[in-house]
Amino acid sequence: MTPEILRALTDARTAGRPVVLATRLPGGEQTLLPDASAAPALNAAAERALDADASGTVTVEGTPWFLHAHNPKPRLVVVGAVHIAQALVPMAAQLGLSVTVVDPRRAFATGERFPDVTISTDWPDEALDALRPDRRTAVVTLTHDPKLDDPALDRALKSPAFYIGALGSRRTHAARLARLRELGHGEAALARIRGPVGLKIEAVTAPEIALSILAEFVALRRGAELARPGLSGRAQPTKALPEPVESAAEGA
């Protein structure tokens, strides 16, 4: 890899700009895509690789290329700078997520409680408007306070966020759904909310609850089969983010 390619790739990754490093096989000539001077078919293959978030080898006009997709990190927006968030944030960073903590209560949202993470003290709806969740974004509300959680969930439901979770008991969640219905959200939209949030592993402590939330996040991201909350049957696997080319560790 030439220093020029390495620098351009590093710059794109630092800026959070999706790029593909294309390597001609077996010789190793490299170029970054999309690029106006590249063959349209190669650019199109690069777009598909980014869209699927999957790297792989393709043959374009008789030439084999390895297309290495470099997408920005998936994002996690945590609403509520609470105790569980303090456990959740460092674990999420370990999973490679880019995390933002939103809480207008400045006593909670402090750098001392949340080192090395982006903090927004805007009201949650304004914070979500600014963050613009996309289909690689997860939103989790943890405040237990409707005046903070509801505006965040309202905005999350109006976005393509692939994971929306809300902390709270079944009863709390039913009341929450009723309030969101009054804001005009239909049943299909409300069914996107994982509530009570997290896989059912009988979590008790803050790190255990954080683990259950992140386990559910991984399951949705990788298309695992999950029971829908509040339903007895098993749902079809949800594939919000495309799977990697191969599943991990099987038979290894």
Add this chain to the structure above:
Amino acid sequence: MSVSEAEDVLSVAAGWRAEGEEVALATVTETWGSSPRPAGSQMAVTAGGRMAGSVSGGCIEGAVADAALQTIRSGTPQLLDFGVSNERAWEVGLACGGKLKVFVERLS
């Protein structure tokens, strides 16, 4: 360095290069069957013996590191082929039964 930082093998490799190390980067380009790591998985190796990341569940890292040192010396990239039909794969023990290709290049 945290585990998640260590997973960003490209950044680690670029950092080593910036420190003046001779670095080779190995990248899984294609997999078949039950290969443990997907295409795009990377491993960096320096002439001084530093290593980061992985391209399999540990089965072929030794062979890939040897090839990486060769590429650091020669400057010539290599496309390595590991699989059940490959005698070398038996030698290095690709116990998972998968097949994969690994591209090895020098950071110049």
